[in-house]
Amino acid sequence: MIKFLLSLFKPFRWFIEKMDVDYDQFIRILQLKLTLDNRQMKGLGNHSKNETENALTKQSFAQIMFGIFFAIFLLMIKSPFTYYYFAHTFLMVMMAMMIISKFTTILFDTSENVIIQPLPIKGNTISLARNAHVLLYLSMMAFNFSVVSIIVAITKFGIISALVFSFSIGLNVLFTLFLANMLYLVIMRFASGEKLKNLLMYFQIVIAILFMAFYQFGINLVDRTQIQNMVLPVHWYTYLVPPAFFSGLVEAFTSFVFDYRHCIFIVEALTIPIIGIYLTGKYLTPIFNRKLMDLEQGDRVSKVKTETTHQSLWYRMMLAVFVHRQEEKASFKLVWTMTGRERLFMQTFLPSLGFIVIMVAVQFFRKNSFNVDELIHSPLYLFILYALMFVAASLPAALLLGNNGHATWLFKTMPLSSPAHYFKGFIKAAFARFFMPFYLLVSVGICVLWGYKAIPDVVIALLSIYLITLLFYYIQELVFPFSNEKRASQGGAAFIKVMGLMIIAVILGFLHFFLLRWFNYASLLLVPFYLGVIYYVNRVFVYKKINWEEVDKANAYS
Amino acid sequence: MDNQTIVQIHNLEKRYGKKQVLHGINLEITSGQIIGYIGPNGAGKSTTVKILCGLINDFEGDINIFGKDLRTHTLEIKQQVGYIPENAVLYESLTPMEFMEFIGEMRGLENEICRSKAKALMNIFEMKPNLNQRIATFSKGMRQKVMICSALLHNPDLIFMDEPLSGLDANSVIMVKEMLTHLAREGKTIFYSSHLMDVVEKISDRIILIDQGKVIADGSFEELNKLSNDENLEKMFTRLTGNTNHGEKAEAFINAFEK
Numbered sequence: 001m002i003k004f005l006l007s008l009f010k011p012f013r014w015f016i017e018k019m020d021v022d023y024d025q026f027i028r029i030l031q032l033k034l035t036l037d038n039r040q041m042k043g044l045g046n047h048s049k050n051e052t053e054n055a056l057t058k059q060s061f062a063q064i065m066f067g068i069f070f071a072i073f074l075l076m077i078k079s080p081f082t083y084y085y086f087a088h089t090f091l092m093v094m095m096a097m098m099i100i101s102k103f104t105t106i107l108f109d110t111s112e113n114v115i116i117q118p119l120p121i122k123g124n125t126i127s128l129a130r131n132a133h134v135l136l137y138l139s140m141m142a143f144n145f146s147v148v149s150i151i152v153a154i155t156k157f158g159i160i161s162a163l164v165f166s167f168s169i170g171l172n173v174l175f176t177l178f179l180a181n182m183l184y185l186v187i188m189r190f191a192s193g194e195k196l197k198n199l200l201m202y203f204q205i206v207i208a209i210l211f212m213a214f215y216q217f218g219i220n221l222v223d224r225t226q227i228q229n230m231v232l233p234v235h236w237y238t239y240l241v242p243p244a245f246f247s248g249l250v251e252a253f254t255s256f257v258f259d260y261r262h263c264i265f266i267v268e269a270l271t272i273p274i275i276g277i278y279l280t281g282k283y284l285t286p287i288f289n290r291k292l293m294d295l296e297q298g299d300r301v302s303k304v305k306t307e308t309t310h311q312s313l314w315y316r317m318m319l320a321v322f323v324h325r326q327e328e329k330a331s332f333k334l335v336w337t338m339t340g341r342e343r344l345f346m347q348t349f350l351p352s353l354g355f356i357v358i359m360v361a362v363q364f365f366r367k368n369s370f371n372v373d374e375l376i377h378s379p380l381y382l383f384i385l386y387a388l389m390f391v392a393a394s395l396p397a398a399l400l401l402g403n404n405g406h407a408t409w410l411f412k413t414m415p416l417s418s419p420a421h422y423f424k425g426f427i428k429a430a431f432a433r434f435f436m437p438f439y440l441l442v443s444v445g446i447c448v449l450w451g452y453k454a455i456p457d458v459v460i461a462l463l464s465i466y467l468i469t470l471l472f473y474y475i476q477e478l479v480f481p482f483s484n485e486k487r488a489s490q491g492g493a494a495f496i497k498v499m500g501l502m503i504i505a506v507i508l509g510f511l512h513f514f515l516l517r518w519f520n521y522a523s524l525l526l527v528p529f530y531l532g533v534i535y536y537v538n539r540v541f542v543y544k545k546i547n548w549e550e551v552d553k554a555n556a557y558s
Numbered sequence: 559m560d561n562q563t564i565v566q567i568h569n570l571e572k573r574y575g576k577k578q579v580l581h582g583i584n585l586e587i588t589s590g591q592i593i594g595y596i597g598p599n600g601a602g603k604s605t606t607v608k609i610l611c612g613l614i615n616d617f618e619g620d621i622n623i624f625g626k627d628l629r630t631h632t633l634e635i636k637q638q639v640g641y642i643p644e645n646a647v648l649y650e651s652l653t654p655m656e657f658m659e660f661i662g663e664m665r666g667l668e669n670e671i672c673r674s675k676a677k678a679l680m681n682i683f684e685m686k687p688n689l690n691q692r693i694a695t696f697s698k699g700m701r702q703k704v705m706i707c708s709a710l711l712h713n714p715d716l717i718f719m720d721e722p723l724s725g726l727d728a729n730s731v732i733m734v735k736e737m738l739t740h741l742a743r744e745g746k747t748i749f750y751s752s753h754l755m756d757v758v759e760k761i762s763d764r765i766i767l768i769d770q771g772k773v774i775a776d777g778s779f780e781e782l783n784k785l786s787n788d789e790n791l792e793k794m795f796t797r798l799t800g801n802t803n804h805g806e807k808a809e810a811f812i813n814a815f816e817k
């Protein structure tokens with residue numbers, strides 16, 4: 001596959017050499033980068049590194065599958081302009097996500113400078129190889145995502161239309177690359193080093209949540225017949241929306257209409273990406289490379305923020321509520337401080353938070369009549385409270401992620417009777433710091449809407465969520481926090497986990513609901529029950545389950 | 559072999575933002591020497607080496623290597639220079655052979671020659687069986703060996719080493735030290751930066767000590783010793799970089815526990 005991709009550059013050899021680039025070196029660097037992509041490490045920790053050789057092929061397959069799902073949605077649309085508009089928007093969003101998630105690490109990885117820079121390679125060759133790598137990657141992705149939509153387009157709008165569509169995808173890739181470059185430069189103007197990485201992380205989280213919101217609302221709220229007959233109107237500002245250029249171009253060649261409206265689109269579609277890529281090569285890349293050089297020294301130059309050692313009132317309160325043993329204090333504090341700074345943790349946890357909020361919102365708006373009176377007399381708030389169980393239950397898995405695998409020896413060298421103390425402290429801290437404030441906020445909202453009589457229910461739901469979170473954490477693989485670089489396999493196990501959680505949430509929710517129906521304060525019976533089980537889990541179960549033998553199996557202490 | 563000037567540094571200055579790291583360094587280095595480049599943490603050692611290897615391009619002052627200006631003849635100079643960085647940064651998912659092939663091809667070596675050289679070099683370090691295993695599985699010392707081999711692959715005339723012995727076992731340390739003397743005898747120049755004073759004292763023909771971006775001592779150990787009568791390089795280093803009260807500090811350290 002790599003050989004094939006590299007052979008694509010052969011016809012452009014004269015062009016590449018004209019840019020004052022050593023062709024052989026260029027191809028070799030590109031080959032290296034692709035080989036590295038192809039060999040992404042999978043598996044947990046250092047001890048079980050499974051080596052995969054075909055990461056690219058596997059990834060392509062997944063992308064094609066994703067493209068099929070999208071094509072099913074597109075299949076319903078009759079208007080060619082709308083069809084291509086959505087296809088291009090989808091592509092741009094996917095590529096933007098890809099650039100942000102994958103290429104942020106590649107673009108800002110300056111460690112390889114130590115290898116590449118001392119070699120006799122021209123600056124031009126390095127930057128061209130870098131751009132070609134990104135471009136190749138994006139084109140491959142764009143092709144995979146839209147290959148099914150292209151086939152659908154052939155059957156719907158004919159072969160010429162589909163061919164022009166394929167061509168416009170190429171333009172779209174160039175344009176997105178230009179946009180991404182612009183975006184990075186703008187961001188880099190305002191931030192550097194750690195701050196920059198944090199900024200990109202939040203950006204990524206926001207996009208992920210927006211994407212989910214768009215999808216959820218789109219699926220649930222839009223009528224199917226509406227999609228079928230949807231025709232996007234063309235306003236003056238439509239000429240400023242990038243996907244519209246490309247869809248306008250394709251539509252012109254589908255229905256062979258070349259009025260002034262289509263001509264504007266055609267001109268835009270053809271010129272803007274070309275100008276963009278010219279600007280990228282001529283001005284943006286050199287600036288970018290210079291900034292990258294600075295970035296390497298980044299934190300040394302810019303002022304490094306001093307962290308405050310001051311402990312907030314919230315921390316002290318939560319410590320008093322959750323931690324009653326001296327041994328747990330240190331691990332509680334460790335996770336409390338680190339969760340806020342570990343990017344992988346935030347990247348996993350915050351989107352799940354956003355996702356639940358969106359799901360709940362969709363449920364609200366689904367009933368077209370948003371009637372407050374009716375709402376107050378329904379026990380919908382129970383649904384909201386138990387839906388939050390998914391937020392809390394994503395904490396255990398999120399806690400595993402991070403780049404601190406090499407620091408786990410620390411725990412093993414401490415003279416502590418049982419590792420259970422550590423794990424209790426970890427999950428309590430994560431729960432207290434991230435879930436509690438969010439839950440309190442929602443509770444206040446619920447009490448405003450449903451009145452004070454909801455307070456016991458809020459407490460009961462909290463207890464049950466706490467219990468389930470603890471159990472999830474103690475049962476999962478006993479890896480120390482922030483030590484897995486890659487997400488664990490998202491396959492069957494994760495699915496079963498989510499289904500199991502769903503069933504548990506529904507059962508506990510209904511138990512609560514029926515007791516509430518039975519007589520007014522029957523649900524209060526659950527309070528001693530949950531407290532008892534939590535006590536058992538934290539005092540007996542956890543010490544039985546978590547011992548050094550089990551913990552040593554899961555960690556490498558490298 | 560007559561000794562000719564290989565590196566000429568004239569008034570080298572470097573700033574990171576507002577912070578000046580190098581305050582005018584002047585050096586002349588002749589061929590066939592092992593230069594021990596020492597100094598406290600943050601003195602500017604690595605920065606100097608990085609500038610000389612072309613990792614950092616914006617600096618003030620003039621540098622001539624092999625009689626050519628570093629700014630204008632970067633590529634030709636890089637062709638004859640080898641660099642062993644402080645931390646063995648390698649592409650983890652490649653094998654040493656693949657890695658060295660890449661480095662060799664970038665330097666314009668024939669693939670066959672490159673492969674046989676890689677084999678020979680790795681064999682010296684007793685790493686031939688590891689040639690086709692991925693670097694990710696290697697220990698720190700093994701990585702360092704790969705790094706050393708790949709830097710010597712093209713037979714450079716000028717070699718920069720930043721703490722090259724870190725992580726190596728005793729046998730390899732002796733071997734590398736021997737290797738360096740051999741290379742110097744062949745007329746190669748070695749620019750050796752380290753914190754291990756006893757090693758530097760033994761192998762260096764000339765010692766350059768910098769502190770806060772300035773050269774504060776320059777000469778062979780014997781020459782330097784005549785001026786001051788320190789019993790070893792470690793003592794001299796301590797005296798010159800202004801940390802003489804180690805005894806007091808150690809005591810304060812002990813006291814901190816007793817509180």
